[in-house]
Amino acid sequence: MEKTSEAFFQDKIDREIRIEPKDWMPEKYRQTLIRQISQHAHSEIIGMLPEGNWITRAPSLRRKAILLAKVQDEAGHGLYLYSAAETLGISRDEMYEQLHSGRAKYSSIFNYPTLSWADIGVIGWLVDGAAIMNQVPLCRSSFGPYARAMVRVCKEESFHQRQGFEILLTLSRGTEAQRSMAQDAINRWWWPSIMMFGPKDDESPNSVQSMKWKIKRFSNDELRQKFIDVTAEQVKVLGFTLPDPNLKWNKARGHYDYGAINWDEFWQVIQGNGPCNKERLEARKKAWEEGEWVRAAASAYTTKKNKRNTTVAA
Amino acid sequence: MSFHTNKYYYGDYGEAKNGAADISAKGSAKEEWPLWEIFIRSKQGLDHKHVGSLHAADAAMAIENARDVYTRRMEGVSIWAVESKYIHASNPDEAGALYDPANDKVYRHPTFYDLPDEVKYM
Numbered sequence: 531m532e533k534t535s536e537a538f539f540q541d542k543i544d545r546e547i548r549i550e551p552k553d554w555m556p557e558k559y560r561q562t563l564i565r566q567i568s569q570h571a572h573s574e575i576i577g578m579l580p581e582g583n584w585i586t587r588a589p590s591l592r593r594k595a596i597l598l599a600k601v602q603d604e605a606g607h608g609l610y611l612y613s614a615a616e617t618l619g620i621s622r623d624e625m626y627e628q629l630h631s632g633r634a635k636y637s638s639i640f641n642y643p644t645l646s647w648a649d650i651g652v653i654g655w656l657v658d659g660a661a662i663m664n665q666v667p668l669c670r671s672s673f674g675p676y677a678r679a680m681v682r683v684c685k686e687e688s689f690h691q692r693q694g695f696e697i698l699l700t701l702s703r704g705t706e707a708q709r710s711m712a713q714d715a716i717n718r719w720w721w722p723s724i725m726m727f728g729p730k731d732d733e734s735p736n737s738v739q740s741m742k743w744k745i746k747r748f749s750n751d752e753l754r755q756k757f758i759d760v761t762a763e764q765v766k767v768l769g770f771t772l773p774d775p776n777l778k779w780n781k782a783r784g785h786y787d788y789g790a791i792n793w794d795e796f797w798q799v800i801q802g803n804g805p806c807n808k809e810r811l812e813a814r815k816k817a818w819e820e821g822e823w824v825r826a827a828a829s830a831y832t833t834k835k836n837k838r839n840t841t842v843a844a
Numbered sequence: 845m846s847f848h849t850n851k852y853y854y855g856d857y858g859e860a861k862n863g864a865a866d867i868s869a870k871g872s873a874k875e876e877w878p879l880w881e882i883f884i885r886s887k888q889g890l891d892h893k894h895v896g897s898l899h900a901a902d903a904a905m906a907i908e909n910a911r912d913v914y915t916r917r918m919e920g921v922s923i924w925a926v927e928s929k930y931i932h933a934s935n936p937d938e939a940g941a942l943y944d945p946a947n948d949k950v951y952r953h954p955t956f957y958d959l960p961d962e963v964k965y966m
Contacts, residue, residue, distance in 0.1 A: 613896050613897045682896075825877065828902075835902070
């Protein structure tokens with residue numbers, strides 16, 4: 531019986547028929563999606579923090595308005611994704627609880643600090659660039675609500691990357707101090723950015739099943755390579771360099787070769803020992819706890835209003 | 845006064861065996877604002893289309909939140925918000941039987957009829 535459902539399910543996946551929330555699905559598929567979508571949502575929400583750090587100090591009104599809009603978009607992306615995860619039967623509060631207790635993970639990249647204005651440019655160019663590389667294939671993910679949320683996310687993400695590149699382009703045409711500030715930011719963010727694609731294929735425990743279920747469509751290493759190839763060309767336009775002495779075009783492969791990634795750092799950051807892990811979680815917990823009375827007040831107001839309406843009707 | 849609420853999720857509204865997931869027993873989740881389904885009319889003359897869902901304490905807040913979450917780039921000129929628990933959905937397990945009566949009536953489609961080429965504008 532179970533086997534039949536499973537075979538029927540896999541057949542739908544193979545024929546590119548999307549899975550919708552009420553359809554039968556293997557429990558593992560549901561769990562994998564809840565994990566992946568909620569992690570993704572948490573990343574969007576935590577991702578507001580490093581950039582929010584620079585809203586009040588943006589160098590012009592134009593930059594400030596753009597950064598505000600971008601951070602607001604990240605909030606929106608988090609909300610689309612939380613809704614998609616909720617269709618799988620987990621509640622919003624449970625997801626928050628998992629984040630606040632440290633049980634749920636989020637993208638390791640947001641545990642790095644934003645030390646200068648140039649970091650905002652680099653986050654847009656590299657971090658959002660890497661995110662787009664990951665996210666575009668997710669628009670065809672086998673789970674309908676996830677795919678639909680990702681379509682919306684991807685439409686909006688493109689502006690994020692372009693505004694970042696524009697910040698760096700402006701700095702690249704600026705003073706020596708501005709140029710070295712930008713180069714320093716690139717040096718600090720490059721390696722964490724390419725770690726964003728996740729562990730190497732042979733060490734990525736969830737990938738094989740996710741590919742079979744078409745939750746993912748490309749492997750971590752394939753996407754990482756694609757990102758490196760694109761970025762190694764873009765950096766030339768800026769006149770800056772990527773901090774990897776082994777970065778070289780390999781004609782035979784048709785790809786850039788790149789140096790060894792420090793995976794120990796990646797796992798350290800994932801496990802909570804990155805430069806800002808503690809600060810990020812505390813900011814989220816504080817927002818949640820200090821918002822408690824607002825949520826309670828709004829609920830109380832609704833209850834009171836409903837009661838009054840019922841009395842009038844009766 | 846005591847009352848029992850089921851929590852309903854977007855896409856999980858069934859009344860039969862696939863009934864709504866009830867996780868309301870889990871402490872703080874009880875106080876979660878209800879879930880609303882959001883429908884947006886992208887321009888005058890078009891239908892409202894489902895775009896997703898969100899949490900809000902009441903209808904006014906649902907519409908305001910929907911504006912911020914779903915129309916940051918002029919995606920809409922009108923918003924509907926419906927509390928998710930009021931949406932009833934057909935059961936995908938019964939899709940075969942439910943749509944079966946429409947399956948063998950090809951004569952409902954204009955292409956079913958073979959007319960001579962000389963007949964124009966029909």
